[in-house]
Amino acid sequence: MAKAASLVLATVNAPYGANLSARQLAALIADPKSASDFNAPVFSFFLEVSPDLQRQFVEVMGIDATKVQATAREFSRLSGYTLAT
Secondary structure: OHHHHHHHHHHHHHHHOOOOOHHHHHHHHOOOHHHHOOOHHHHHHHHHOOHHHHHHHHHHHOOOHHHHHHHHHHHHHHHOOOOOO
8 A cells, every 4th residue: 555655645745735644635535525625636636646546546545436436527527627537
């Protein structure tokens, strides 16, 4: 878990000056409200983290993949970007 989480957190935290933990990010990517809240680190997860690394993170964090997909779809709808789900 450490490697996948470290890579993901470096990608989503650094550009926004955020300091999310892996658990915090896991909760946010499983919550479609993150899209309507315009949560930049969560959007970064879907836009800037490779789909393979996204899947690894979701798996090691034990997140419900259908919830993550719902969040990605909501970000996609609001932003107009096609995002990996």
